[in-house]
Amino acid sequence: MKIVLVNSFVNRFTERDDCCHGFVREKHFPCNLGLLAGLLKEENDVIIVDGNALELSAEKIREIIKEFNPDVLITNSTFETIEVDSEIVSGLDCKKICLFYPYISISSLKEKFKNFDYVPYGLEKELTIQEIIKGNDKPKGCYTWEDGNLVKTSPRKNSRIIDYLQKTPYEMFPMKLYDRFFVRSSSGCPFSCTFCEMARSGWIPRDVKTVVDELEILRKMYNVREVTFYDPEISINQAHIEDLCNEIIDRKLKICWHANTRADRINEELVRKMSMSGCIRLAFGVEAWDDFIRNEIVKKMITRDQIIKAVEVCKKHGVIPVVYMIFGLPMDNGVSIMEDIKAVWEMGTPQFSFNIISPIPGTEIFDWYSRRRMLCNYSDKPVCGRNEDLDINELVNYRKLAYSIMKPKSLVESLMLLKNVKLINKLLTNDLGITMFKRLLRRLVS
Template identity: 25%
Template sequence: MKKVFLFNPPFGLYRRDNRCQNRVEDQTVNVIFPPMELLYCAAILEKEGRRVWVRDYPASHSRLNDLLADMKQIQPDFAIFTTTVATLESDLSVARYIKENQPHTIVAAKGEPLHRLDDDVIRNTPNLDIILRGEVESYISDFVSGKCWSELPGVTFRQDENVVRTAVSDEFLDLDSLPFPARHLIHNELYRSPETRNPLTTIITSLGCPHKCIYCSVPALTGVNVRFRNPESVVDELEECVHRFQIREFLFHADTFTLKKTWVIDLCQRILQRNLDIRWGCNSRVDTIDEERLQWMKKAGCWVVGFGVESGNNDHLERMKKRATAEQARDAIQLCRKNGVRSHTFFVFGFPWDTSQSIRELIQFAHELDPDFFDFNIAFPIPGTELDDLVTKQNLASRDRLKNGGYATGAVSTESLAAEELERWRRKALWSMYLRPHYIFRTLRNAGSPHIAMNYVRAAMNRVRNLLFSARKREFNSWDHTISN
């Protein structure tokens, strides 16, 4: 019986699934999510009788020695890990350690950067046998079964002295055909709500996005045609989480959860019919939310909605190909406030056209919106995106900084601002929002219980420490609490 070992390498606490591969501690909400892609692969393989192990070493604060000890004990036929842009170099070193100790094991890597960098990586990583691209769940079974690699869709490997790169399949996964993720293979207590400290998990409800924002990898990864799960299947999975795993807090993961109004309302009605008593959050575009949707979502347990607002400048939004407006962002936040659902907004700057003045205006717009939670991200050129092509053409990217990339670290310059200046502007933006007395009072008031309020205080202290330690000492001497300079 084939033995398969799926894992996240012990190098940095990042969100490794899909498009949001940011460092956990760089975000306002420090939450760790389970490795859903690995859990889906595990469920598929278990269903076919394979022996499977799943480890999330960053989440358990484990080290390389723990990984090697597990490898020695399991003696797997296949070792498959997920990587990110920021951790790529460290993650790939795992292949060497595995081969030194388990030379018979086939070592495979998957992850967002490998969709574009696969050729270079496979040529320069001799201990890595194969790269898995595309929707790995669609062919993981054939891969483990021993099917000829050249017949698999979306893989990259060496053959003699050549690199073979097969095309990704034009057919995307039918989400309803997948078994539920193999949550029994992980320690679910590692994943908790930062507010309540209750167990939390992710439910994938749809994949794909019809929009083509220049900084986003979704069109290349999951396509522009949105695939929704049957709402009944989603609720069945929720019920399994509640009764089998005692999990009642969820993030509904979708490239845009609220895209299809009838689907959202149908799902909410089914949640209510099952009396699940759950608490959940989701994401939305600012132009795919309305009062009826929000009212049903609130009734079904939704407490927070995340919005990719990005900018308050309509010309900048058009350049990003966002296909949304600042006015729609204002309406969305007001609707959430009216209906008792909290909002989490994401802003982004650091595009080639950004200046000190445009960033200052963005911060002022964030103050105007006054969301419940917020993040300011620095634009990062994910390999394969239009932004990546743009900054490469304009010679704005720093190779050294790209290796340490993330949404809090300036990996590129703009036409008028250095990467270091973008990092300073990000800190100014966050400080200016956090230190508003009415914001602090409202956040504690809305906590709803002393327990949650204390968790907010602890989170704030961690956030302050993170921001202080990331700033240079000379910046503190001249830092101004205002954004007028």
């Protein structure tokens, strides 16, 4: 069967790695599409059209699809691309499947998916897509259409381990065009953060050896020296991350990596092992320094002491801690926002991110804003939130203030990294010394 996998062009600007000096456009490797390609290519004729890497217009992507004349068309879609993807697939004579990233219900967004025949949901969308291709018109874990109505089939029970996703076929992608590489070691998140589309979705690991095989291919065949794990939280299961680190160490693989995690899911011994395996950056979603907002509204369920200790442990073992804060959450105000900024300052994290809440349809936070009619648009964000105390312009001004206050602190903390022997040795060993020096120099002159 002839199959086209599409990653459409996104005019997206991503915050630089220092989270302090503006935005740059990045071309990210679509790891979800890569894993799906690896699953399908053995029994099918599969091509990849990465419109984002190649900077192709929707019209050009349609031309390529028509020329190939596929039986099945699959788009790698997000909230940012779904309208473009719907335009791309409109009127094409083939099965049209939307590989939609969020794990939430799409019932309230059904108009956006009217040009697609299927929209898989859950943590194992790849298995659902495989069943559709093999002729099952109503597989588990899928939205489809019936008499003009969007219907949801029964959910797919999560597997114990994702052992059916083997190595990504990197040779099918324009590897020289990517400036950031992602690798997935697990799927889902069992925690209950109210702003997150993956909350309470469960958790399934991939086989550790297969994951490290991918890292080895990236390093040895494509000279990739730095990757980001796509997992929502890298240390949900301590045994899994320990096995992953041990496998990297045992193979003497010289590659640096970044990941997101939670402050309550790490300890000193684990961070030490992560550092030994090449971890150079761990990002923590703190969201708010106010305990009530963080734990009662966002349901993060972590303490200030856990956050502070996590940052200190990272610094001790040569891992750069990154702190994420969200402005405009329910009950947020000028006082709580200034507490957020003060907390980041006092923790001394060289990298940080202050974002305005952008509620995702289907999440508890979205429902909170929607009921109170507090959703609004701003700049390139499709949906932003405001609350009783702060309108969107005030939130934007607080965000600018946060970065202006933190910029000198960021420069000082970045220079302090030069004294961190463990970090410097790791960067030099993995051939990243020059790259990191350039990043530091950019901060100093910008």
